[in-house]
Amino acid sequence: MFKALVVEKNEEGKTSAAVQDMSIDQLPEGEVTVAVEYSTVNYKDGLCIGTGGGLVRNYPHIPGIDFAGVVEKSSDDRYKAGDKVVLTGWRVGEAHWGGYSQKARVKADWLVPLPDGIDARQAMAVGTAGFTAMLAVMALEDHGIKDGPVLVTGAAGGVGSVATAILANLGHEVAAVTGRPETSDYLKSLGAKQIVAREEINETTKRPLEAEAWGGCVDAVGGDMLARVLGQMKYGASVSAVGLAGGAGLPTTVIPFLLRGVNLLGIDSVMQPYDNRMRAWQRIAKDLPMEKLEAMVQPATLSDLPQLGRDILKGQVKGRVVVDVNA
Numbered sequence: 001m002f003k004a005l006v007v008e009k010n011e012e013g014k015t016s017a018a019v020q021d022m023s024i025d026q027l028p029e030g031e032v033t034v035a036v037e038y039s040t041v042n043y044k045d046g047l048c049i050g051t052g053g054g055l056v057r058n059y060p061h062i063p064g065i066d067f068a069g070v071v072e073k074s075s076d077d078r079y080k081a082g083d084k085v086v087l088t089g090w091r092v093g094e095a096h097w098g099g100y101s102q103k104a105r106v107k108a109d110w111l112v113p114l115p116d117g118i119d120a121r122q123a124m125a126v127g128t129a130g131f132t133a134m135l136a137v138m139a140l141e142d143h144g145i146k147d148g149p150v151l152v153t154g155a156a157g158g159v160g161s162v163a164t165a166i167l168a169n170l171g172h173e174v175a176a177v178t179g180r181p182e183t184s185d186y187l188k189s190l191g192a193k194q195i196v197a198r199e200e201i202n203e204t205t206k207r208p209l210e211a212e213a214w215g216g217c218v219d220a221v222g223g224d225m226l227a228r229v230l231g232q233m234k235y236g237a238s239v240s241a242v243g244l245a246g247g248a249g250l251p252t253t254v255i256p257f258l259l260r261g262v263n264l265l266g267i268d269s270v271m272q273p274y275d276n277r278m279r280a281w282q283r284i285a286k287d288l289p290m291e292k293l294e295a296m297v298q299p300a301t302l303s304d305l306p307q308l309g310r311d312i313l314k315g316q317v318k319g320r321v322v323v324d325v326n327a
């Protein structure tokens with residue numbers, strides 16, 4: 001037997017989440033059984049712990065869109081018992097049972113070996129949010145980061161915290177946008193040079209173009225924030241659009257694209273092929289200072305997850321939550 005956070009739906013369609021004892025034969029099909037060590041709390045996990053947010057198709061469900069641990073059993077030649085592995089994406093924790101469990105069974109294709117220089121806890125301090133932040137930075141680099149500050153929106157959240165630390169470590173001047181002024185010292189400790197209040201961006205003129213301000217942007221917020229930022233980018237600069245914590249709409253015009261050559265780059269961490277995942281994890285091991293990563297971490301256990309799921313949907317989680325599933 002092992003423990004997992006199981007979400008159930010009753011006949012009225014109401015969901016509830018609780019830690020339960022499970023047995024191995026209940027796990028879904030897959031070539032590799034993993035003894036999970038750590039998982040994390042991402043925005044999508046908040047949705048999956050709660051109402052499902054349209055992501056969960058079948059109940060009972062075990063959320064947890066990422067995990068790191070040790071292979072226990074494998075029928076695939078690429079993995080053997082004892083190998084250290086990490087998983088992000090592939091709709092694990094949404095369509096397939098995920099990492100809020102002491103055991104997981106998944107397809108071998110979805111795993112990557114844990115990169116040298118990172119342990120399972122650190123890998124989950126990074127997690128899907130940090131992995132996505134790295135993909136967002138790599139996309140900016142591919143399109144050329146212009147001179148001037150690089151903006152990070154939703155900076156005190158998971159994606160924003162890791163993006164801030166990586167960009168600062170690479171030598172960029174980071175301007176961190178936050179709606180929580182009390183996180184200023186935290187964001188500066190991650191390397192942000194400038195703290196920008198959320199309203200400073202959201203309450204600008206709403207003209208399609210404003211003064212050119214930013215050499216690049218990692219945007220975790222979407223909605224009005226992204227619309228305003230597009231009109232403030234330097235000529236030819238790029239925005240990596242990662243999330244929609246502030247809304248899925250995009251009330252903008254074609255003007256920033258036509259008159260400033262702005263690039264809007266969509267970032268998807270879910271369906272990344274193996275080579276890209278390996279490349280991003282190797283860059284994380286090289287470019288993300290582990291002491292800054294440590295400053296972002298809030299520890300948690302399986303039984304903390306129902307509350308943390310509600311908190312992240314309200315934008316109240318700071319940095320990265322690391323769940324020790326065996327605690």
Ligand code: NDP
Nearest residue numbers: 043154155156157158159178179243244245246268269315
């Ligand atoms: P968090 O909740 O940790 O961070 C989101 C941050 O956005 C908050 O901390 C807050 O930052 C800011 N925010 C929240 N609500 C609003 C609002 N109404 N208006 C403006 N800002 C707001 O989430 P994550 O960092 O884990 O994820 C961020 C987004 O990225 C989510 O939408 C998530 O689904 C998405 N995502 C996408 C991935 C992909 O593959 N494309 C992968 C991972 C995440 P502050 O307090 O500093 O203002």
